[in-house]
Amino acid sequence: MRKKGLSLITALSILSALVWLVGLAWVLQDQFFADGKSRQAETMQPDTPQKQKDNSSSAKKLQIAAIGDSLTRGTGDPDGKGYIGYLKEELAKKTKKEIELTNSAIKGQTSSQLIKQIQQPQIQRQIKNADVILLTIGGNDLFRGGQALEELDSQNINKTEDAYLSNLKAIYKEVRSLNKSGIVYHVGLYNPFSDMKDSKTTSGIVRKWNYDSANAAAAQPNIIYVPTFDLFELNVNDYLYSDHFHPNKQGYQLIGERTASLIRFSEEDQK
Amino acid sequence: MNKLVHNELLKLFRKRRLFVIILIIAALVPLFTYAQYQEVKTTREKLGNVDWRTQLQQEIVDTQNRLSSSRMQDDWRKYLKIRLAQQQYYLDHNINPQAPGAPTFMRVFVENSIDLLLPLLVMVVAADLVSSEASGGTIKLLLTRPVKRWRILLSKYLALILSVSFIVTASAVLSYGISGVVFGYGGWGMPLLTGFSTSGEELVTNNVHLIPQWQYILMEFGLVWFVCLVVGTLTFMLSVLLRSTAAVMGIMLAALIAGAILSNMVSSWESAKYLFMVNLSLTDYISGMATPIEGMSLGFSLIVLLVWAIAGLVVSFTVFTKKDVY
Numbered sequence: 001m002r003k004k005g006l007s008l009i010t011a012l013s014i015l016s017a018l019v020w021l022v023g024l025a026w027v028l029q030d031q032f033f034a035d036g037k038s039r040q041a042e043t044m045q046p047d048t049p050q051k052q053k054d055n056s057s058s059a060k061k062l063q064i065a066a067i068g069d070s071l072t073r074g075t076g077d078p079d080g081k082g083y084i085g086y087l088k089e090e091l092a093k094k095t096k097k098e099i100e101l102t103n104s105a106i107k108g109q110t111s112s113q114l115i116k117q118i119q120q121p122q123i124q125r126q127i128k129n130a131d132v133i134l135l136t137i138g139g140n141d142l143f144r145g146g147q148a149l150e151e152l153d154s155q156n157i158n159k160t161e162d163a164y165l166s167n168l169k170a171i172y173k174e175v176r177s178l179n180k181s182g183i184v185y186h187v188g189l190y191n192p193f194s195d196m197k198d199s200k201t202t203s204g205i206v207r208k209w210n211y212d213s214a215n216a217a218a219a220q221p222n223i224i225y226v227p228t229f230d231l232f233e234l235n236v237n238d239y240l241y242s243d244h245f246h247p248n249k250q251g252y253q254l255i256g257e258r259t260a261s262l263i264r265f266s267e268e269d270q271k
Numbered sequence: 272m273n274k275l276v277h278n279e280l281l282k283l284f285r286k287r288r289l290f291v292i293i294l295i296i297a298a299l300v301p302l303f304t305y306a307q308y309q310e311v312k313t314t315r316e317k318l319g320n321v322d323w324r325t326q327l328q329q330e331i332v333d334t335q336n337r338l339s340s341s342r343m344q345d346d347w348r349k350y351l352k353i354r355l356a357q358q359q360y361y362l363d364h365n366i367n368p369q370a371p372g373a374p375t376f377m378r379v380f381v382e383n384s385i386d387l388l389l390p391l392l393v394m395v396v397a398a399d400l401v402s403s404e405a406s407g408g409t410i411k412l413l414l415t416r417p418v419k420r421w422r423i424l425l426s427k428y429l430a431l432i433l434s435v436s437f438i439v440t441a442s443a444v445l446s447y448g449i450s451g452v453v454f455g456y457g458g459w460g461m462p463l464l465t466g467f468s469t470s471g472e473e474l475v476t477n478n479v480h481l482i483p484q485w486q487y488i489l490m491e492f493g494l495v496w497f498v499c500l501v502v503g504t505l506t507f508m509l510s511v512l513l514r515s516t517a518a519v520m521g522i523m524l525a526a527l528i529a530g531a532i533l534s535n536m537v538s539s540w541e542s543a544k545y546l547f548m549v550n551l552s553l554t555d556y557i558s559g560m561a562t563p564i565e566g567m568s569l570g571f572s573l574i575v576l577l578v579w580a581i582a583g584l585v586v587s588f589t590v591f592t593k594k595d596v597y
Contacts, residue, residue, distance in 0.1 A: 006284050010277070013433035023493025029559070030490065031481065031569050033465065073336065102325055104332045108339045122328040122362050208283035 062097045064088070065104070065130035066121065071187065071255075072105035072136045076246030083187070083247075084134055086256025102126050106219045110140045111167035118174055119130065127175055132263060133184045137171070138164055142189065142209060143245070157205055163214055163233050184223040185259055188213065190232035197201045226259050275418070275426030276433075283396065283434055285421040292392045292438055296445050299388075303380060303452040310593075323367045331358050360464065366481075372458025373451035374484050378491065380446045382558065383494050386551040387531055389442060390502040394523045396434050397506035400427050403590070406514050410596055420592045424511070431507055434501045443492055452572055459485040465557050487557070494553040497573070501547065501580045502527070508583035511591050527551075534563040541565070547579040 066072045066084050074082020088099055104123055106113070114137055117123055127133060141164040142157075175184060191206040193199060206229065214225040231254045232239055232247075239251035247255065283289060283567075314326060334355045340349065361367070381389075404410040414422060425521025446458075462481040482490075502523075509519040537543040544550070544564040555562070556569035 006277075007282060009437060010280055010433060012440065013437040017432060019489075020436060020439055020493050020496035023489040023491075024484065024497050025493070025567075027490045027493055030446070030486075034560070082450075086485035102329065102584070104328060106332060106335045106339065120362075120589075122324055122331075125324070127329070 063130045064101045064128040064132045066134040068105045068136035069109040070107040073107050076241030077249050077252050083252040083255035086253050087260045090260035095269050097269050111137050111164050127178045130182050133182050135186045167217050176220050185226050187226045188228050188236045190228045194236045230256055276429045279427050280428035284582045286400045288396050293441050296442050300446050302451045304453050308453050327362050369483045372454050373447050376450035377446045381491050382554045385554050390527055393435055393499045393503045394506045398519040400515045401510040416485050431503050437541050439496045463487045491554045498551050501576045504580040504583045508587045511587045550575050
């Protein structure tokens with residue numbers, strides 16, 4: 001018995017030694033000498049079907065796609081939810097539908113970076129399938145971490161705004177061409193510096209910025225520009241995080257509630 | 272020669288070393304399987320979404336967010352950038368890198384055990400091949416036979432090679448068999464990307480190509496086998512040099528663990544790349560991870576390991592044939 005076991009193990013070991021040797025040889029061949037032959041495989045595989053799956057279940061689900069910058073990311077909220085977290089909670093109170101949220105926002109993103117991001121096929125897929133699209137953008141174009149407003153050079157600011165507006169129009173257009181029916185909520189800017197010495201000038205710039213963005217939004221169907229300027233106008237310090245730029249928990253709650261109040265459900269979907 | 276090898280294998284078999292090692296693997300694999308299963312489950316729950324593309328997209332966005340943080344070490348940032356490019360490639364080509372299944376588990380298991388777990392198990396077998404004969408005194412009986420000394424040592428070495436192969440096979444079979452109960456046995460044909468290499472901060476993708484998972488796994492196990500052989504050879508050398516098995520184990524253990532620690536902190540000590548223990552993670556080259564030290568590549572690591580192994584063999588044979596036994 002024991003003898004048999006031993007010769008079995010010996011045979012098995014010899015066999016496996018050979019197999020692993022083949023594996024090792026294959027590594028050398030594949031990593032060092034492979035060129036044309038294996039390259040064919042690359043064109044063979046990509047883009048298998050399996051894309052249609054998601055649409056069938058959308059009747060029972062509310063799909064929300066969030067894109068943009070740190071506001072959508074939730075920077076400054078100790079719970080990390082951001083306004084979309086509170087918005088989701090609010091919506092969950094109102095509807096029976098299952099809410100599916102994808103947050104693709106990137107901290108510090110400017111409008112020109114967002115244009116690049118929405119070229120990615122996955123982001124496009126999310127936008128395509130979404131019933132609601134949430135967007136914050138422009139804060140980084142305008143404030144650039146607080147430097148631009150210190151210069152307060154109106155010519156400079158006009159230049160940034162022009163660039164921003166043309167980017168914004170391109171973003172709107174791209175989103176609309178991907179998704180004709182979903183409603184876009186573009187959450188507007190507030191002035192984090194409204195209690196500082198130049199608040200008159202800075203508020204004026206932000207107001208104009210918001211006004212122009214709202215105009216651009218109105219040019220496309222179903223894009224809602226959600227104002228936040230008024231929310232932060234008084235008591236700005238109570239709603240800002242310690243970086244004095246991003247909202248804190250209360251600030252995000254305000255934005256979330258306001259945006260959530262704009263989203264309505266048909267009677268059968270209500271709670 | 273056959274008889275000698277058979278004799279050595281019989282000794283190993285009697286000592287029940289291989290049996291214990293199989294038990295250890297069989298006990299650990301369910302543990303890892305459960306951990307992996309939990310991980311898959313929690314990520315699914317967290318996202319409330321089963322679609323892996325959404326999940327991968329989230330990972331990409333998270334990585335991008337981490338990259339935008341300013342307080343980050345340079346090598347970590349580099350690693351993240353490579354990871355990002357790779358994830359993006361998977362996404363663009365509709366390849367799910369995490370598709371659950373026993374082969375995927377095998378792959379993850381072997382990638383994570385190549386630099387410590389499997390070498391340790393091999394060490395258990397190799398450590399007392401010669402030293403136990405020396406400390407037990409049986410070496411005299413062995414050497415009084417009318418057989419040349421180098422043949423005796425060679426038979427021991429061949430027995431070692433065979434048991435290393437056996438251990439690698441056992442870990443492959445066990446990890447496949449046990450994890451398949453949970454994840455299912457399919458997934459051999461899934462295409463995977465390989466051929467990533469890094470030069471500086473760039474991910475070089477001009478040699479990137481797809482291979483089916485079974486080939487990927489076969490390649491990785493080939494590398495594991497090679498690493499285990501090298502570690503086995505070095506342990507064997509120590510076993511010839513030292514009389515005490517405990518000392519052999521202690522030195523090897525220290526070297527292996529030092530390797531694991533060093534890989535995490537040698538990025539600026541360049542000559543450390545000639546140490547064998549920082550070169551053990553060969554599978555990282557296949558999957559395209561960043562190397563611990565600039566300038567390391569698969570070919571480099573293979574050669575370093577080979578040189579160490581050959582040196583170990585030369586030392587073992589010269590010492591064993593020359594040394595006085597009393």
